[in-house]
Amino acid sequence: MIGDLFSARVIIGILASGIRLATPYLYAGLGETISQRSGVLNLGVEGQMLMGAFAGFYVALTTGNLWLALLAAGLVGALMGLLMAFVSINLQAKQGISGIGFYLFGLGLSDLLFQKLLGRVETVSGFAPLHFPWLSDLPVVGKIFFQHNILVYIAFALVPLTWFLLNRTTLGLKIRAVGENPDAADSLGVSVSRVRYFTVTLGGTLSGVAGASLSIALLNVFQQNLTSGLGFIAVALVYFGGWKPGGVLIGALLFSMVNALQLWVQTLGIPIPSEMAVMMPYLLTIVALVLAGQRSQAPSALTKSFNRE
Amino acid sequence: MRKLYAVLSIVMLVGVLLSGCGGGGTGGNAKAFRVAVVMPSAINDLAFSQSMYDALVTIQTERGGAENFEIAYSDGTFVVDDAAAALRDYASQGYDLVIAHGSQYGSSLQEIAPDFPETSFAWGTTVDTFVAQGIENVFAYEARAEEGGYVNGVIAGTQTESNVIGVVGPIETGDAKLYVDGFIAGIQAANPAAEVNVNWIGSFSDVALASEAAQTLVNAGADQLSGTAQMVVGAVGVAEENDVAWFGTQSNQTSLAPTVVVANQVYDWTVVLDQMFDLIEKGTLGGQAFALSLENKGLLIEYNSAYNLSDEAKSAAEETIKGIVAGSIAVNVGE
The missing domain is CATH 3.40.50.2300 (Response regulator)
Structure with a gap:
């Protein structure tokens, strides 16, 4: 039975599932990377995802326009990000606690809107898997890489883009400076709060899109607490990835593929208790976090409010 | 401050x-x-x-x-x-x-x-x-829950062509376990050759994982799917996308996928x-x-009238319901 795990259909299945499952983690994790690199820990990702997921779903259902729906999800996420920025930058609230507050706020408000505006679980026809001429029909490779919806490809494209933003642009330099040494950045004329407003709002936007990647692309439904903790895993993946976009990519893929692997372990009837199987990706994350913790440095000013003295 | x-x-x-x-x-x-x-x-x-x-x-x-x-x-x-x-x-x-x-x-x-x-x-x-x-x-x-699970299983076992059937469950306990055990028992009664794959995803709320579990079961050859608890709404969508039959439980889920939902065990x-x-x-x-129970009509099997259920499967289901009510069919599953 264990041998069945190494058959082509299982390996293809694991890789394809892993790529699909990694998508929301990538959007949310990359957004969180940008915001943490500027020194702001946003624990409200989950709440922003839920609000984005609902906004996207509702607009898709009422207008039928998926791009408009995606825009709405991004805007709602951005708004949540702006609020978070205001609370953590202007009011200088403790970032961890206010993030949890925003999570509860998003969880509650998305559910309230869902109950009042929709009132029942419905489906919507979301972004369908693409079919590339020739490529999608390739054996093995086609199934793994070329039969996903457009939001999956955008998520993966954002990995090098985020890297480029952080490491090759002036803005990226400012973001990193603000996250490492805000006093020095400030004395050089960089507006710490403006940079942080930008990163936290961008992070919120990406979290909103992460939610939409579930509600109008992968799942095409909305229900209470749709994201079910995915946003917190995305935050963990930022630590896992050592605050680097590439690290987040590796973490998201690893976590998702181990999750896909455990689904196959159960499907093939390999005699491991299901409780053990579902623990596999989490165990792996903890082990990797312990190892990664010794390797990477968090941005020095992470979670610290900036106070010009 | x-x-x-x-x-x-x-x-x-x-x-x-x-x-x-x-x-x-x-x-x-x-x-x-x-x-x-x-x-x-x-x-x-x-x-x-x-x-x-x-x-x-x-x-x-x-x-x-x-x-x-x-x-x-x-x-x-x-x-x-x-x-x-x-x-x-x-x-x-x-x-x-x-x-x-x-x-x-x-x-x-x-x-x-x-x-x-x-x-x-x-x-x-x-x-x-x-x-x-x-x-x-x-x-x-x-x-x-095992009673309606058994009836759903009989239908699934009768109409499967690939002889592979998949189930998505939350946590292996309570009425979810009863339903799944009943479903498997029904399949085995109707079609001993059928293979049943079960995926417990460890959560009542992870819609994304439930949907990926359903996809995995379909990739493994399932042409009939069922699942229990509130996170299966994503799995129903996967069934519809792949044109795989779906059996619901707890509430009538036909509205989620009118083309593939076969029957639902409904709790009253x-x-x-x-x-x-x-x-x-x-x-x-x-x-x-x-x-x-089926006997006190607290459990009802509601068919999707838009689904083209074969006469053979329908009568097998009706016979099973009668048998369970009369006590001639014993659904022996338990915690």
Whole structure:
């Protein structure tokens, strides 16, 4: 039975599932990377995802326009990000606690809107898997890489883009400076709060899109607490990835593929208790976090409010 | 700084209030029968919580509306501590019956019920009324989910062509386990050659993982799928995308995928609730256990009329229902 795990259909299945499952983690994790690199820990990702997921779903259902729906999800996420920025930058609230507050706020408000505006679980026809001429029909490779919806490809494209933003642009330099040494950045004329407003709002936007990647692309439904903790895993993946976009990519893929692997372990009837199987990706994350913790440095000013003295 | 914390606590407070959103009952009639229920998921989850809420609304209509029958609920109470607070709250507000609709609320109820000896409580799904612990004001209720699971399994086993059938479950316990065990037993009775693959995803709420589990089962060759609990809404979508038959349970899920839903086992809690209300009105506040079954029509098999079910499968299902009701077919599964 264990041998069945190494058959082509299982390996293809694991890789394809892993790529699909990694998508929301990538959007949310990359957004969180940008915001943490500027020194702001946003624990409200989950709440922003839920609000984005609902906004996207509702607009898709009422207008039928998926791009408009995606825009709405991004805007709602951005708004949540702006609020978070205001609370953590202007009011200088403790970032961890206010993030949890925003999570509860998003969880509650998305559910309230869902109950009042929709009132029942419905489906919507979301972004369908693409079919590339020739490529999608390739054996093995086609199934793994070329039969996903457009939001999956955008998520993966954002990995090098985020890297480029952080490491090759002036803005990226400012973001990193603000996250490492805000006093020095400030004395050089960089507006710490403006940079942080930008990163936290961008992070919120990406979290909103992460939610939409579930509600109008992968799942095409909305229900209470749709994201079910995915946003917190995305935050963990930022630590896992050592605050680097590439690290987040590796973490998201690893976590998702181990999750896909455990689904196959159960499907093939390999005699491991299901409780053990579902623990596999989490165990792996903890082990990797312990190892990664010794390797990477968090941005020095992470979670610290900036106070010009 | 003080001001900041004030703002912060308001944000958090609003969040908590919103996340605990529930509905209140109306009605000022002092003689109205008042019921409160605490549920782990949303009242419109097309599954466990909705089945209870719908039953209460049906009874409310039968009894002449909110004036005679008042309903209050807290839904989405997946945090057990929140549920315990809500249960205590309803009990102290003098509700006639306070329902803890979730196996996970049991230990909280065991602590709360003795403090309100005049209030009747109900806990499901379970068979334990805590009589052994000296508590006499708790009713227990459950669903013989394995019965409808068995009927669904017979249909799936009859109409499968690939001889591979998949199931998505939450956690291997309670009525989810009963349903899945019954489904497997039904398949094996109808088609011993069929292979059944089960995926327990370890969560009642992870829609994304449930959907990926369904995809995995389809990739493994399943042409019939079923699943239980509220996170299966994503899995139903996967069934529809792949044109794979879907069997629902707890509520009628046909609206989610009208082309592939074959049949649903639907819970009708009015059967057990009516019995409880009669007992409470006569002064008995607990100590008895009730169960939904095909026999007492608390479990119903609802077919999707738009699905082209073969005569062979339909009559196999009807024979099975008759057999279970008559006792000639024993669905022997258990915890």
